[in-house]
Amino acid sequence: MEKGEAIFSEALKEGRKYLLEPEAKAICVKYGIPVTNFRVASNEMETVQFAAEIGFPVVLKIVSPDVIHKFDVGGVILNINSETEVRTAYNRILENVKKHKVNARIRGILVQEMAPQSTEVIVGATKDPQFGPALMFGLGGIFVEVLKDVTFRIAPISESDAREMITEVKAYPILKGYRGQPPSDVEAIVKILLNTSRLMMEHPKIKELDLNPIMVYEKGAKTVDARIILE
Numbered sequence: 001m002e003k004g005e006a007i008f009s010e011a012l013k014e015g016r017k018y019l020l021e022p023e024a025k026a027i028c029v030k031y032g033i034p035v036t037n038f039r040v041a042s043n044e045m046e047t048v049q050f051a052a053e054i055g056f057p058v059v060l061k062i063v064s065p066d067v068i069h070k071f072d073v074g075g076v077i078l079n080i081n082s083e084t085e086v087r088t089a090y091n092r093i094l095e096n097v098k099k100h101k102v103n104a105r106i107r108g109i110l111v112q113e114m115a116p117q118s119t120e121v122i123v124g125a126t127k128d129p130q131f132g133p134a135l136m137f138g139l140g141g142i143f144v145e146v147l148k149d150v151t152f153r154i155a156p157i158s159e160s161d162a163r164e165m166i167t168e169v170k171a172y173p174i175l176k177g178y179r180g181q182p183p184s185d186v187e188a189i190v191k192i193l194l195n196t197s198r199l200m201m202e203h204p205k206i207k208e209l210d211l212n213p214i215m216v217y218e219k220g221a222k223t224v225d226a227r228i229i230l231e
Contacts, residue, residue, distance in 0.1 A: 004030055008205050008230060017207075017230050020063055021070075022110055024226040031199045033192055033211065035223045038112035044090050050111040051086045057114040060089045062097050066104040073100035079114055115222045119174060119184045120213035123192055125155070125200045127207050127231070133200035137193060139171040140213040147171075155197040162193040175216070188221040189214075207231045 007023045019027070025035045037054050040063060041047040051058045062075035070076045074096030077089040090109060097104050120140030128134050131154050138150035151168040153161050166172065166189055177183035192214065200206055208229040215222050 004203060008203065011230060012205075014065065016065055018068065019228040019230070020065065020107065021061065021226060022063060022108075024228040025223070027199065027228060028211070028223060028226050031195045033195050033199075033223060033226075034188070034221055035226065036112045036115050038110055040108040041111055042108045044087060047090045047109050047111055048083050048086050051080065052083065054111060054113050056081045058086070059110075059112050059114050060086070060093055061110040061112070062093050063107040063110050064097065064104050065107070066101050067097060073097055115215045115224050116217075118215045118217050119181075121175075121184075121189060121216055121221075122150075122210075122212040123189075123196055123214060124211065125196060125206070125209040127200070127204075128154075133197070133206075135165070135193060135197055135200070137165045137189075138169055139174060143169070143171045144212075155200050157193065157197045159190060159194060162190045162197075165193060166190070182218045184216040185219055185221060188219075189216060192221065192223075205230050 004027055007019065007027060011019055022040050025038060028035050039050040041050050057079050060077050060080060062070055067073055067075055075093055077093060080086055080089050122138050122140050122144050124136040125133050133155040135153050135155055135157060136150050138144045143149040149170050151165045153165055166186055175184040175186060200209065206228055210227040211223045213224050215224060
């Protein structure tokens with residue numbers, strides 16, 4: 001079975017309408033959508049080992065089908081800088097999750113690099129019952145939360161559509177470099193939009209997709225969080 005379909009089928013077989021974050025990121029990798037370096041650890045020793053291999057600072061996140069909103073239950077700890085901090089964070093996350101849900105099924109701990117801060121963008125997609133998949137693009141933070149500075153296109157999109165989406169947002173000058181800030185890699189964003197469009201077209205099981213935030217650098221980009229909801 002094709003890898004993406006296998007991941008979707010496994011989730012649906014378990015009665016889940018959403019992918020676990022490592023599953024969502026595995027789909028992204030398959031479609032050429034860059035993500036932060038990550039591994040899934042099954043115990044404390046592996047968590048320490050993977051953190052050292054990835055390189056500090058790292059982020060630890062709970063992986064559980066019973067915990068959707070990881071931040072709300074203390075299931076995420078950022079900016080971990082040493083083996084001692086990894087061990088402390090590992091045990092604190094498990095303790096926090098067990099307080100929230102005693103019988104939570106824990107699949108492991110996601111260990112991922114702490115992406116350097118940069119310009120944040122968001123790419124999303126929803127499946128409209130009439131028109132099919134619709135893609136959304138915007139800058140992250142206040143621009144999407146407060147100003148709703150986003151743009152949409154119906155998939156599939158072309159390269160010119162992707163470029164128009166990027167230039168249409170009011171905050172576009174920030175991507176070009178603003179008040180001494182370095183310009184962002186617009187070509188990397190174009191590729192992410194095109195690959196997201198292809199992903200949505202090839203997998204009609206996806207109801208919603210959310211890549212937020214995506215850190216965009218002078219060269220390249222990295223998706224920090226990925227969420228995929230199934231029909």
